[in-house]
Amino acid sequence: MRRAELPIDARELARFLLGTTIVRDTPEGRAVARIVETEAYLPGDAAAHSFRGETPRNRALFGPRGHAYVYFIYGNHWCFNVTAERVGVGAGVLVRAAEPLAGLELMRARRGTERDRDLLRGPGRLAQALAIDRALDGLDLCAAGPLWLAAPLAPARAIATSRRIGLTKEVERRLRFFERDSVYVSGPARRRAAVTAND
DNA sequence: TCACTGATCGTCT
DNA sequence: GACGATCAGTGAG
Numbered sequence: 624m625r626r627a628e629l630p631i632d633a634r635e636l637a638r639f640l641l642g643t644t645i646v647r648d649t650p651e652g653r654a655v656a657r658i659v660e661t662e663a664y665l666p667g668d669a670a671a672h673s674f675r676g677e678t679p680r681n682r683a684l685f686g687p688r689g690h691a692y693v694y695f696i697y698g699n700h701w702c703f704n705v706t707a708e709r710v711g712v713g714a715g716v717l718v719r720a721a722e723p724l725a726g727l728e729l730m731r732a733r734r735g736t737e738r739d740r741d742l743l744r745g746p747g748r749l750a751q752a753l754a755i756d757r758a759l760d761g762l763d764l765c766a767a768g769p770l771w772l773a774a775p776l777a778p779a780r781a782i783a784t785s786r787r788i789g790l791t792k793e794v795e796r797r798l799r800f801f802e803r804d805s806v807y808v809s810g811p812a813r814r815r816a817a818v819t820a821n822d
Numbered sequence: 823t824c825a826c827t828g829a830t831c832g833t834c835t
Numbered sequence: 836g837a838c839g840a841t842c843a844g845t846g847a848g
Binding site: 662670672696697698700702704717719745746787788789790 | 838839840841842
């Protein structure tokens, strides 16, 4: 994926990334997944890690778009974001869930489960299945390397929106985007049934 | 399938 | 010193 193809606006990028391919190369082999759920974290968004300005942790959010922002959460999990907007602004898209396409044995081993539906369903699981951690923070996802984005193998089908998950601020904003009929989307079934997006 | 809860630690106040 | 863009396990329906 070329950087010029990526929308600058974080909300547009969140939609754009649905259907996009993630490729993860390690010495153990290649794992490939198709993004089915994202959340946008906008400039001036009180729920965004960039809201209080640049710190060592969130530095990548303020860099060029199309890079990885990886952070550690709840003492157990890593979360993977794609940076958005222009340099200095501070915004990104959390990749919340994906459909496994290749390297399933590798992902099953990393996750310790045989249930393929749960390999990449949720941001923490996705990072674990793809062996994403701090070492990849700041990585350029538009360049050859251990983790990169590629054009969709199958374009996204109907897209729906909802409130973002797990927040205490800006809770009402509908900045979560997901493929409506995908079984690889996170959250309870009730939450998956949301309004189909048209705007 | 859903609601609830404990685990666990880096980051910033 | 509090809290967090989460998850697995548990128990009830």
